[in-house]
Amino acid sequence: MKAPVNKDFLFTHFEGRTTPMQRQILREWLFEASHQEIYYEYLQEWEQLHPQLITNPEQAYARFQSQINRCVSQSLPKKQPNRFLTVKFIAACLTAVILSLTGLWTLQETIFYKTESTNYGETKSLELPDGSQVILNANTQLTYPRFGFGKTDRQVMLKGEAEFDVRHTENQLRFVVNMERDVRIVVLGTKFVVNARPRGTQVILSRGKVQLNYAYRQTRQSITMTPGEQVRLSANTPPQRSIAVNRSSVTNWKEHLYEFNKTPLPEVVNLLEDNFGLKVQLSPEMTTKTITGQFHANTGDELLKALSELYNVQIQKSGNSVVLKPAIYAAE
Known part of the structure; x- marks a missing residue:
């Protein structure tokens, strides 16, 4: 009699304590689509109780892909080499690989999500799976699903600053940019710039229309923006809505240009x-x-040098720490 596949059975497997016979029972059980949903529900629950760390997620994902390819190549029917793999066969193969990796909590995120990032002083251009174009400013991180993006969902997570040129889809699928502090932008097809830093969020719309959703005073609120508009959000203060004076200068950072117009020095800092x-x-x-x-x-050193030469500023720098003083202090 086969052992029943229930929560206790799955948790035992997630802990790596199942026998080869039990793992075979599990593979057969997973051919049923509804069983796969149950499996991932319990996997998510188990992972929340047993978080573990992967120090190099991209290498882990590369190993995952390698195992998938090896599984497929070794399992093709010998008598029918040109036969297409069925959906169930691919699902079973993927499941077998995932089962071998179960227990690596952050690896699941790496498998299903891809993260693009930039270092300090670096910018990066990239194209999302749906054809949307994104340019990341320095010290920025963008995360999005590896699979199904643009078919059933278009959601990304942004930390930092980026310009989005969102492609319009035939099925009117919305594009959502999620940020910290429960802020999100919902669009169909448009072009806009988002700056989502710890001090607050700024959105400037170039064309199209977006809906900016945010939390204020424990309630969900929204703003529908029109081209040329700029909205600033910060913690515990109402949104500041205005017309962007010079929209082209907002993305000068793509060319490593920095334009200031009576900008307070603390903002430059x-x-x-x-x-x-x-x-x-x-x-x-x-x-x-x-x-x-x-x-x-x-x-940053080049920008500091330009400021010191044009504005008679003395710079004292030690590592990444900088002190700016009027140059008259230099003789002291």
């Missing part, structure tokens, strides 16, 4: 931290200063 990882401290006299001009800089 935030940019140096977000894009280049510099921890900048201002002397009291510098906190009220503003900057106007356009600068080309590939590194």
Whole structure:
């Protein structure tokens, strides 16, 4: 008599304590689609109780792909080499590979989600599976599903700053950008820039229409933006809605250009931290200063040098820590 496949059975397997015969029973049980749903529900529950760490998720995913390819090549019917694999066969093969990797909690995220990221001072252009174009600014991370993106769902997670040029789909599938602090942007086809940093979120719409959803005073609220609009969100304050004065300058960072128009120096300090990882401290006299001009800089040091030469600023730098003072202090 075969052992029943229930929660206790699955948890025993997730812990790596099933016998070869039990694993064979499980493979046969998983041919049923409804059983696969049960399996992943219990897998998710077990993972939440037993989180584990994968130090190099991309290498782990490469190993996962290799095992899939090996499983398929070794399991093709010998008498019918040109026969297409059935959906059930592929599902069983994938399941067998996943079963061999069960217990690696963060690996499941790596298998089903891909993360693109940039270092300080780096930008990156990429195309999502649905054809949408994204340009990441420095110190930015974008995560999206590896499978089914653009067919049943288009959801991404953004930390940092990026420009999105979203492709319109025939099935009117919405595109959702999720951010921290429960902020999200919902679109169909449009072009916009998002800056989602720890201090707050800024959205500038170039064309089309987007819906910006956010939490304020423990309630969900939304704003429908039109082209040329700019919205700033920060914790515990109402949204600031305005017209973007110069929309083209918003994405100058793609060309490593930085344009300021009477910009308070503390805001420039935030940019140096977000894009280049510099921890900048201002002397009291510098906190009220503003900057106007356009600068080309590939590194934080280049931008600091331009500021010091044009605005008579003294720079004291040690590693990533920087102190800015008026140059008159240099003789002291």
